[in-house]
Amino acid sequence: MIAQDTLTTEEMAEIDHEIALVPVRRAAAIEALKIVQQHRGWISDDSLQAIADYLEISPEELDSVATFYNLVFRRPVGRNIILLCDSISCYVMGYEKIYVQLRERLGIGFGQTTADGRFTLLPNACLGTCDHAPALMINNELFRNVTEHDLEEILDRYH
Amino acid sequence: MTWKKYWTDTTDDMERPLTEHISFDRPCYNLRDYEMNGGYQALRKALTLSPENITNIVQASDLKGRGGAGFNTGMKWSFVPMNGDYPVKYLIANADEMEPGTFKDRMLMEGNPHQLIEGMIISAFAIQANISYIFLRWAYKKAGRLLKHAMDEAYAAGYLGKNILGTGYNLEMYLHTGVGRYICGEETALLNALEGKRATPRAKPPFPQVSGLFGKPTIVNNVETLCNIPHIINNGPEWFKSLGKGNDAGTKIYGVSGRVKKPGLWELPMGVSMRELIEDCAGGMANGYGFRGALPGGASTDFLVKEHLDISLDFKSVAVAGSRLGTGTMIILDDHTCPVGFVHNLEHFFAQESCGWCTPCREGLPWTEKILLSIERGEGKPEDLNLLETHTRFLGPGNTFCALAPGAMEPLQSALKYFREDFERHIDQKKCPWR
Ligand SMILES: Cc1cc2nc3c(=O)[nH]c(=O)nc-3n(C[C@H](O)[C@H](O)[C@H](O)COP(=O)(O)O)c2cc1C
Ligand code: SF4
Numbered sequence: 172m173i174a175q176d177t178l179t180t181e182e183m184a185e186i187d188h189e190i191a192l193v194p195v196r197r198a199a200a201i202e203a204l205k206i207v208q209q210h211r212g213w214i215s216d217d218s219l220q221a222i223a224d225y226l227e228i229s230p231e232e233l234d235s236v237a238t239f240y241n242l243v244f245r246r247p248v249g250r251n252i253i254l255l256c257d258s259i260s261c262y263v264m265g266y267e268k269i270y271v272q273l274r275e276r277l278g279i280g281f282g283q284t285t286a287d288g289r290f291t292l293l294p295n296a297c298l299g300t301c302d303h304a305p306a307l308m309i310n311n312e313l314f315r316n317v318t319e320h321d322l323e324e325i326l327d328r329y330h
Numbered sequence: 331m332t333w334k335k336y337w338t339d340t341t342d343d344m345e346r347p348l349t350e351h352i353s354f355d356r357p358c359y360n361l362r363d364y365e366m367n368g369g370y371q372a373l374r375k376a377l378t379l380s381p382e383n384i385t386n387i388v389q390a391s392d393l394k395g396r397g398g399a400g401f402n403t404g405m406k407w408s409f410v411p412m413n414g415d416y417p418v419k420y421l422i423a424n425a426d427e428m429e430p431g432t433f434k435d436r437m438l439m440e441g442n443p444h445q446l447i448e449g450m451i452i453s454a455f456a457i458q459a460n461i462s463y464i465f466l467r468w469a470y471k472k473a474g475r476l477l478k479h480a481m482d483e484a485y486a487a488g489y490l491g492k493n494i495l496g497t498g499y500n501l502e503m504y505l506h507t508g509v510g511r512y513i514c515g516e517e518t519a520l521l522n523a524l525e526g527k528r529a530t531p532r533a534k535p536p537f538p539q540v541s542g543l544f545g546k547p548t549i550v551n552n553v554e555t556l557c558n559i560p561h562i563i564n565n566g567p568e569w570f571k572s573l574g575k576g577n578d579a580g581t582k583i584y585g586v587s588g589r590v591k592k593p594g595l596w597e598l599p600m601g602v603s604m605r606e607l608i609e610d611c612a613g614g615m616a617n618g619y620g621f622r623g624a625l626p627g628g629a630s631t632d633f634l635v636k637e638h639l640d641i642s643l644d645f646k647s648v649a650v651a652g653s654r655l656g657t658g659t660m661i662i663l664d665d666h667t668c669p670v671g672f673v674h675n676l677e678h679f680f681a682q683e684s685c686g687w688c689t690p691c692r693e694g695l696p697w698t699e700k701i702l703l704s705i706e707r708g709e710g711k712p713e714d715l716n717l718l719e720t721h722t723r724f725l726g727p728g729n730t731f732c733a734l735a736p737g738a739m740e741p742l743q744s745a746l747k748y749f750r751e752d753f754e755r756h757i758d759q760k761k762c763p764w765r
Contacts, residue, residue, distance in 0.1 A: 198524075
């Protein structure tokens with residue numbers, strides 16, 4: 172099957188850079204998924220096919236890699252991604268309260284996206300900042316010792 | 331502030347080689363600052379020694395892996411073939427830190443990236459590897475930025491790249507950022523992830539030391555392990571041994587999280603007691619909270635309880651007490667937190683992160699999680715406790731393909747032992763007594 176979609180020149184250049192660093196073409200699979208996701212927000216079936224063609228592997232094989240990892244998105248996501256730590260130290264320190272507040276405030280639960288596409292809310296395993304629990308990340312930014320009070324102000328920063 | 335320096339308010343003269351040059355009140359050292367404080371002197375010295383000699387020094391220092399298993403680092407290196415038959419070898423820093431409750435490698439990388447890089451160059455030289463990777467957790471954005479910058483500086487100064495410091499030794503270093511999965515931290519699964527595949531573990535033997543990344547001899551070491559190497563080269567194995575208090579050599583980055591007054595990280599001699607760590611460093615339990623138990627080294631270690639407070643936190647003493655030192659970062663269970671809910675949270679994590687390769691783990695962990703959830707909701711039956719115990723055996727050591735499932739069973743089996751009454755109260759009262 173020929174991809175409906177093709178990779179952009181920019182995406183191909185970035186993937187080529189990764190391919191040059193590894194002994195076999197397919198070893199750049201994860202990097203290629205990251206690159207395309209960076210440009211498009213998520214990995215659609217068409218994007219997957221295009222990357223697989225480019226790496227000369229089957230789309231099934233690439234999908235088995237894509238679906239293995241937590242942060243490769245095979246469904247559309249919102250403009251901002253909230254990753255709420257639900258692991259043990261954050262559990263002890265009360266992440267569940269933050270979750271309840273996020274659900275009420277945004278009207279979505281884990282795995283869902285707001286109707287206006289502003290936020291996707293996902294649970295995340297330990298963010299490695301356990302002395303400052305509870306913690307969450309929005310896009311590339313880490314927030315620690317999050318209180319119900321802070322949360323409003325944090326959310327307001329993202330549009 | 332990410333990290334409180336316990337020792338700023340002490341007057342002890344304890345040596346703290348790993349964190350001596352770390353302060354979060356200022357930006358981390360750049361190359362020049364690092365060099366002015368003795369940085370890269372160990373590398374200069376190492377390059378005058380034979381690779382075998384370095385391995386022997388590290389082996390003699392009794393440095394044990396800080397990634398959880400506690401294997402002698404020099405011994406591990408000594409299994410790498412050195413006869414020239416293998417032109418391609420790899421050294422990998424395991425910076426995937428995803429064990430719940432573990433946050434020490436983040437501090438070391440954000441606090442002093444050059445220390446890790448210098449440790450990696452010396453270690454790579456010792457096994458004569460010409461390519462090295464830092465396998466970094468996706469979430470560690472700041473560490474990634476700082477490491478990238480430090481690597482660029484090291485290349486520009488001739489510490490990395492071709493003909494390092496004119497010795498003819500070549501080493502490339504790459505930063506690989508993962509896309510999130512706990513199993514990537516298991517060293518053979520990490521190799522598959524670096525090869526662009528699903529991160530399922532590999533059968534051992536062959537061990538990675540002989541057949542690792544792309545089938546070539548490979549050493550995978552934890553970040554903290556590698557950060558110790560420059561100091562051992564500078565000061566010698568006897569000095570390193572003298573830093574430890576009990577059965578083990580060196581210092582350790584210990585951590586405490588949960589309901590204590592001052593959660594944090596501290597570099598202390600190997601073998602401090604649990605009491606010192608919790609009471610002196612972490613300031614004791616937070617007001618209104620009592621101590622019930624702790625996982626001493628991350629989520630996959632057995633609970634220790636009050637009777638263990640005076641044991642030394644070294645590999646052997648913790649094992650004798652029935653647990654593992656693991657990563658040395660402790661999670662406290664307080665008396666306001668339901669032990670069943672606590673263990674359910676852990677098993678939810680392990681079930682979600684099982685790679686699915688072998689049946690006992692793939693099927694057994696979700697089942698374990700469901701039983702715990704039903705007990706927590708007040709729907710548990712008395713026979714459930716036996717069922718959970720059966721799981722701790724079926725998923726225990728020797729029955730699964732890697733150590734994830736046995737690790738998952740450690741907090742469960744010890745919770746059934748120490749907090750059995752709490753499980754029974756849920757079943758008798760048909761509800762969680764904490765809710
Ligand atoms: C499920 C699982 C996850 C692991 N995660 C990590 C990790 O994130 N970081 C780490 O250094 N070691 C981790 N390990 C241990 C590694 O397999 C390996 O033993 C370690 O990196 C070796 O380094 P060391 O000898 O320096 O301790 C993990 C092991 C298992 C079974
Ligand atoms: S024990 Fe679990 S994580 Fe390890 S190989 Fe088996 S299924 Fe995968």
